[in-house]
Structures are given as structure tokens and as C-alpha cells.
Amino acid sequence: MNEPVPALKVEKLRKTYSNGLVALDGVSLEVAAGRFFGLLGPNGAGKTSLINSVVSLARPDSGSVEVFGKDAHREFREARRMIGVSPQEINLDKFLTVEEVLLYHAGYYGVEKKKAKERAEELLERFELTGKRKQRVSVLSGGMKRRVLFARALMHDPKLLFLDEPTAGVDVELRYKLWEYIRELNHGGLTILLTTHYLEEAEELCEEIALINDGRIAAQDTSVGLKERYAAQSIEEVYLKVMGHVAGG
Amino acid sequence: MLLADRSFRTLLSREILRFTRIWMQTIVPPLLISLLYLVVFGVALGPRIQEVGGVPYLQYILPGVALMSLITGSHMNSSWSVFDAKRERYIDEVLISPMSDLQIALAYSLGGTLRGLIMGTGVLVVGIPLVGVTVEHPGLLLLIGVLSSFTFASLGTMVGAMANRIDHISFLTNVVVQPLAFLGGVFYSVEMLPGALRMAILFDPIFYMIDAARYATLETSDLSPYPTLGIVLLLAALAFTGAWWAINRGPNLRY
Numbered sequence: 001m002n003e004p005v006p007a008l009k010v011e012k013l014r015k016t017y018s019n020g021l022v023a024l025d026g027v028s029l030e031v032a033a034g035r036f037f038g039l040l041g042p043n044g045a046g047k048t049s050l051i052n053s054v055v056s057l058a059r060p061d062s063g064s065v066e067v068f069g070k071d072a073h074r075e076f077r078e079a080r081r082m083i084g085v086s087p088q089e090i091n092l093d094k095f096l097t098v099e100e101v102l103l104y105h106a107g108y109y110g111v112e113k114k115k116a117k118e119r120a121e122e123l124l125e126r127f128e129l130t131g132k133r134k135q136r137v138s139v140l141s142g143g144m145k146r147r148v149l150f151a152r153a154l155m156h157d158p159k160l161l162f163l164d165e166p167t168a169g170v171d172v173e174l175r176y177k178l179w180e181y182i183r184e185l186n187h188g189g190l191t192i193l194l195t196t197h198y199l200e201e202a203e204e205l206c207e208e209i210a211l212i213n214d215g216r217i218a219a220q221d222t223s224v225g226l227k228e229r230y231a232a233q234s235i236e237e238v239y240l241k242v243m244g245h246v247a248g249g
Numbered sequence: 250m251l252l253a254d255r256s257f258r259t260l261l262s263r264e265i266l267r268f269t270r271i272w273m274q275t276i277v278p279p280l281l282i283s284l285l286y287l288v289v290f291g292v293a294l295g296p297r298i299q300e301v302g303g304v305p306y307l308q309y310i311l312p313g314v315a316l317m318s319l320i321t322g323s324h325m326n327s328s329w330s331v332f333d334a335k336r337e338r339y340i341d342e343v344l345i346s347p348m349s350d351l352q353i354a355l356a357y358s359l360g361g362t363l364r365g366l367i368m369g370t371g372v373l374v375v376g377i378p379l380v381g382v383t384v385e386h387p388g389l390l391l392l393i394g395v396l397s398s399f400t401f402a403s404l405g406t407m408v409g410a411m412a413n414r415i416d417h418i419s420f421l422t423n424v425v426v427q428p429l430a431f432l433g434g435v436f437y438s439v440e441m442l443p444g445a446l447r448m449a450i451l452f453d454p455i456f457y458m459i460d461a462a463r464y465a466t467l468e469t470s471d472l473s474p475y476p477t478l479g480i481v482l483l484l485a486a487l488a489f490t491g492a493w494w495a496i497n498r499g500p501n502l503r504y
Contacts, residue, residue, distance in 0.1 A: 052504055087338075093334070
């Protein structure tokens with residue numbers, strides 16, 4: 001029987017920035033299709049560098065990336081079409097309204113107009129943005145902008161969703177709503193890779209967790225498996241033990 | 250893979266939406282300035298100047314003024330659009346989309362080309378009845394306009410992608426394009442210049458564009474128009490190669 005194709009397969013990925021900083025030091029990672037996967041680590045550990053390398057926003061020095069079996073470099077159109085990214089920093093096109101952000105995004109991904117309009121309606125409603133649809137994104141509050149980023153990432157119906165610190169600067173109410181929604185998406189079959197500083201968020205949501213530090217995967221297992229292996233009560237304790245261990249050499 | 254697929258067309262339409270949405274800033278002021286050139290240099294000072302190349306002065310400067318407006322519009326459009334997108338990082342959305350770098354560079358450059366053509370056409374639409382001239386070779390004029398606009402829009406895309414600070418963009422406008430446009434023979438014929446300057450002007454790309462546009466409009470020019478057209482074509486190809494390279498390799502565009 002054939003092995004199921006993983007949603008993401010990263011092999012020996014290495015990325016050195018022009019200032020000499022080694023952001024990824026031979027990272028290998030596999031995320032099974034349909035998995036809710038957490039990537040945890042301190043600032044500068046390599047989380048965003050890893051996501052950027054997958055979507056070609058960073059140029060890795062070596063290594064390979066496959067998205068549902070498609071090479072992210074050679075078959076970049078197919079690979080990128082399957083990926084949605086909600087980035088850490090808000091980066092909305094200031095010339096566009098909320099609705100236009102969604103429709104133009106769909107267009108960039110080749111989604112047919114009628115389908116894009118239907119999808120936009122659905123997401124505007126889902127993220128309670130219907131009343132703001134004609135407003136320019138530049139005048140929205142931080143929380144609203146975060147919702148638009150989310151909706152934008154989902155516009156082209158990706159199969160693999162990267163959520164890079166999605167709840168940074170988001171109030172508690174919205175955070176719970178987002179959790180509920182992404183959980184629902186995951187149950188619907190969407191593979192999710194989440195990076196977060198909120199360890200309880202990772203514990204709450206993720207089936208499998210990888211801890212990354214200094215550009216290397218320090219530990220990877222299911223949430224339960226990690227807690228067992230490190231004799232810990234929570235992922236926070238696992239985190240502190242792994243990072244403490246790494247820091248201590 | 251089709252170059253002009255839906256992704257490409259969407260980015261191009263976004264580029265058009267951008268400059269039409271801020272038309273008070275992108276279209277009205279530059280058109281007004283060009284018309285002021287015609288009024289000040291042509292109507293006020295023109296009668297004191299002899300005919301140039303057998304053509305009344307106001308007629309002589311019209312193609313150059315239109316082309317200067319076109320060049321200003323095209324390079325400013327793409328340089329600002331790309332730089333803004335890069336500075337505020339919403340270019341990431343485009344860079345991680347299924348579009349190739351070639352498509353991205355082309356969409357930004359064609360957006361600028363269109364804005365330039367609108368500017369140039371605007372000057373001609375007002376200027377032609379004002380000056381009272383018939384365009385001798387409209388097809389050739391259109392071709393020169395498209396190529397010139399594309400050249401400078403591509404240059405704008407390149408500089409926008411390369412720039413790390415706002416002053417890099419204003420450097421292109423104020424220190425490169427504007428002086429080259431003024432020296433490129435908008436207001437005079439190279440015949441009127443002393444020998445050394447006459448040689449120097451041959452290194453000014455805008456000179457070829459203006460000269461060819463003048464031929465297409467008035468059938469008078471300093472150089473033979475068809476080799477000039479070849480030079481303009483070459484410049485367009487070079488500039489676009491630069492734009493493509495910069496979208497692929499521009500500093501801080503990809504990490």
C-alpha cells in the first residue's frame with residue numbers, strides 16, 4: 001500500500017541570512033495531511049523563516065520542500081495554490097477595501113470571479129466583516145485587520161494553512177472565536193501549521209507539536225507524547241524543559 | 250503556462266485601480282504641469298523664438314512635452330506602487346501567490362505603462378487643438394508612446410524593487426529622469442547645441458524617444474526615425490530585463 005502523501009515535507013532545509021545568521025540549520029519536518037500542527041519556539045528560533053522558505057519568500061541555501069507531493073520550487077504554481085498564509089505582521093493592501101482585499105487575493109490565486117464572490121460573502125459573514133466590506137483596510141482597528149488577514153488566507157480554499165502568530169494582539173473574545181473556527185476548518189480536513197507564543201493555545205489546539213530552537217527541531221511528538229516523554233503536566237513545562245536543555249547545551 | 254492568466258490580469262487591474270482611485274494625485278497635477286509648460290514656453294515665450302526646423306515653436310515642443318509627461322507618469326507609477334507594496338509588505342501576498350516573477354514584473358510595468366499613456370494622451374488631447382497641428386504618423390506615435398512608457402515603467406518597477414528608502418525613489422525622478430527629459434530636446438533641437446553637448450545628448454535615452462515622437466507628429470527630427478525606433482525598442486527590452494531581475498533579486502524583497 002502506498003504511503004499517504006504528507007501535507008508538508010521539509011528535508012534538511014538550511015537558510016543563512018546575508019548577515020551570517022543561520023536561521024534554519026538543516027530542518028527536517030513532516031506534517032501529515034489533515035493534522036493540526038504546532039510549531040513552537042522563542043523569538044528568532046526560525047519559525048517564520050521556515051514558513052517563508054516554504055512559500056519562497058525566503059531563499060533556502062539547500063534542502064527540499066514538498067507540499068502535498070509538489071516540489072515548492074519546481075512546481076511552485078501547484079504548491080503555492082495549496083497554501084494559505086496568515087502572516088505575523090499585518091500586510092494588507094492599503095489601497096483596497098475589505099471586500100476588494102478578498103476578491104483580489106482570490107484573483108491572484110486564479111479563482112474564478114463568481115466563485116470568489118461567493119467565497120468572499122461567506123468569509124465576510126463568518127468573520128463579521130459584512131458591515132465593513134466597503135471600508136478601506138487602512139482605517140480598520142488592529143483586531144479587524146487581523147480578521148481580514150485570516151479571511152484573505154482562506155479565500156482560495158487552501159489545503160495547508162500557515163497561521164503565524166494569528167492571535168498576537170487579539171482580544172480574548174476574538175481569540176476564542178478564531179480558535180473555534182480554525183478547529184472547525186481542521187475538522188473539515190484542512191491541514192494547519194500554527195506558530196504561537198501562547199503555549200496554552202498550542203496545547204488546546206494542536207495534535208502534534210514541534211519545538212524549534214536555533215534553527216533546529218529540538219523535539220517533535222503528539223501533545224500527549226511530548227508530555228509523557230518529558231514527564232510534564234503541560235506543554236509549557238515541556239517547552240521550558242526542552243528550551244532549558246537546549247540553552248544549557 | 251499562459252503569461253496573461255487570471256492571476257496576472259488581477260494584479261494588472263489592481264495597478265490600474267490604484268492610480269485611478271487616487272487620480273487627484275496621479276493624473277490631475279502632472280497634466281496641469283504639462284499644460285503649463287505649453288502655455289509658458291509655447292504661448293508666452295514661443296513668439297520670441299524663431300521657428301525650429303521649419304516648425305512654429307509651440308508645435309515643435311508639443312510632442313516632447315507630451316512624452317515628458319508620459320515618462321514622468323509611467324516611472325512614478327510603478328516605482329511608487331512597488332516601493333509602497335514592499336515597504337508595507339503587502340507585496341508578500343503577490344510574491345507568494347502562484348504568479349511567476351516574470352508575470353509580477355510585467356503586471357507592475359504594464360500598470361505604469363498605461364498611466365504614462367493616459368498622461369501623454371491627455372497632453373495631446375488638450376494640446377493638439379490648442380496648437381493646431383495634425384499628427385502625421387499616428388500609428389508610429391502610438392508605438393513610440395507605448396515603448397517609451399513601457400521602458401520607464403519598467404525602470405520604475407526596477408527602482409521600486411531595489412529601493413530601501415523613499416529618497417531612492419525621488420532620486421530616480423529628480424536626479425535621473427527629470428534632467429534627462431529636459432536635456433533630451435523637449436524644448437530645442439540638438440542643432441542648436443554646441444558640439445560637445447550635441448555628442449553628450451546621444452547618451453540620453455529620452456532624446457531618442459522625443460526625437461522619434463517629434464518625427465511621428467510633425468515629420469521633423471534630428472535623427473532618422475527608424476533606427477531611432479530600434480534604439481527605443483532595445484531600451485525597452487533592457488529596462489524590462491532589469492525589472493524582472495529586480496523582482497527576482499531585489500534587496501529585502503525576499504529574505
